[in-house]
Amino acid sequence: MNEHTNVPLIQLKDLRKYFKTGAGTLHAVDDVNLTIQKGHTLGVVGESGCGKSTLGRTLLRLLPATSGEILYHGENILNYSAAAMKKTRSKMQMIFQDPYASLNPRLSISQIIAEPLKVNHVFQSKKEMDERILDLMDTVGLARRLANAYPHELDGGRRQRIGIARALALDPEFIVCDEPVSALDVSIQAQILNLMMDLQDQRGLTYLFITHDLSVVRHISSHIAVMYLGQVVEYAPSKELFQNPKHPYTKALLNAIPIPDLAYRDKPRELIHGEITSPIDPKPGCRFAARCPHATDACMGKGIPLRNVGSEHQVACVLYGQTTGE
């Protein structure tokens, strides 16, 4: 493999995904610019409807992008032919949210893990393939005796392990993880998170980790992008974001998490009002303004770009940085 030392593994440039609906154009992902370095984990957080899953799917070309660029090792995969994309996709895999819906109930576990291997004609003999499948099952901590079991016989945690084994089958470099632990109980969730972090250490994997759970995202990510109504409103290294959140929405999200610590018990709740507004034909200006306690006239009328407020820390809010007369 050719190593480009300075080129990030994934780079998104002005990526847009719009959906046409009866009521107007739905801006699911709007001008997103993000960079992921090899071996890092970029966490994408936001509430339901903010476009984080659409972002993950568009990135893998499971949904056609409306405009923009998706650079993988510096090459725009949106220009790839179907054949070239198939080859690339074996290096870019996905783990889905719902371990109940993302596995074919009619296939046994070994068949589910075999599918990507078969589709890409990785092995000549069945024997080699079976060995590989059992190896993968060991890797993700599934007992070998389960190879011929069916998904309905297993609990959520084990099913999610199958999803991970399937994603690892082709030795990918990059995995989009779309809420991989949110359907699981806390103790199982912790087991899966530990597994995913071990795999990253062993194989140098790069993750895009989509979640609504801020404590999970802080635990696993090196960098975090906060999304609101299709746009990235803040981007920073994980630690920095939690210690020094800048965007009023990020602050509201952090304040809203109930913390299992008695020291926080009697603190008054800081509420933000209202709920996420419609992503259909949004008006220009800050999309959070309707709920923001600091909103002024300056927030309306024109788009507010991400601005640098420190090394690697970017925020899209008029409160920070100077509006340079362009």
Add this chain to the structure above:
Amino acid sequence: MADERNQTQEDILLDIQDLHVKYNTSDAVCYAVNGLNIQVKRGEVFGLVGETGAGKTTTALSILRLLPQRIGEIPQGKILFEGQDVVQMSEDQMRELRGSHISMIFQDPMTSLNPVLTVGDQIAEAIETHHQSMSKEEVQAKVDHVLKLVGIPPARKYEYPHQFSGGMKQRVVIAMALVCEPRLLIADEPTTALDVTVQNQVLDMMSNLKEELNTSMILITHDLGIVCQMCDHVAIMYAGKVIEQGTVYDIFDQSKPHHPYTIGLFGSLPSLQSDSKRLKPVMGLMPDPTDLPPGCEFHPRCGSCTETCKLKAPGVFQDGETHMIRCHLFSK
């Protein structure tokens, strides 16, 4: 001891004694609740915590006698609500109890509302069922009042559930549950389906309403953060039993002794404050309720398991007045 019990009897709204619930299915008997003891005092928020399959929802359904007919069975135990045993009540008495004295909020606000009735009509239905003598005007006034309580403009009562967002629907459900001013409100994962900022709004509203109406609440959740912020008393359930209970200050004080499962639950939570790289979860899985292990139900997953644990069910260890742990580690 007996005297003490009489003194506190007044304050206790709900007293569940040695409750057992099983589900008789065609191929196996599922032991969902196995000897549960809890007491809910007037005006307090009681948190029932545990993972999927611990028996939390079964306990709640038993209190309202809403277990699936013929399949669900209460072979043993008492559920005393204001001194009267719910288990022995007739169906007529139950109908009197449900909604007006005890009401329940279900997990999913999207599916607990009727899509073909307006929100106002659904709330009015709950009032009319319990107060048949009330005039139309009085009912409507009450609907308006309760909608204001949960922060919805009364003008929206003519709208249908699909016109409401998730958080607003859950407010409607809460309005319906509170309209007859029940003495006990059972909330089964009331905010799990909601986004954090909206969850925060709903929790805030629920605490305020509890103060205003002086309702006791059983809050069922798996989220220890919510428990810590909302509850006065906490019971942690495992395989149909309470394995640890106490005041919120007993359970969340790390310096106090705790059940190994409680320690595992806390170890599973990624912290927002510290930078620990690896989580320390409980290994393994919840036991199969049709085939519970002998001795302590938790022993196959327990790091401190001894021979005694495999054979004998542990008794209760009392740590101070309010805190109890069901574990052999603490028995001398």
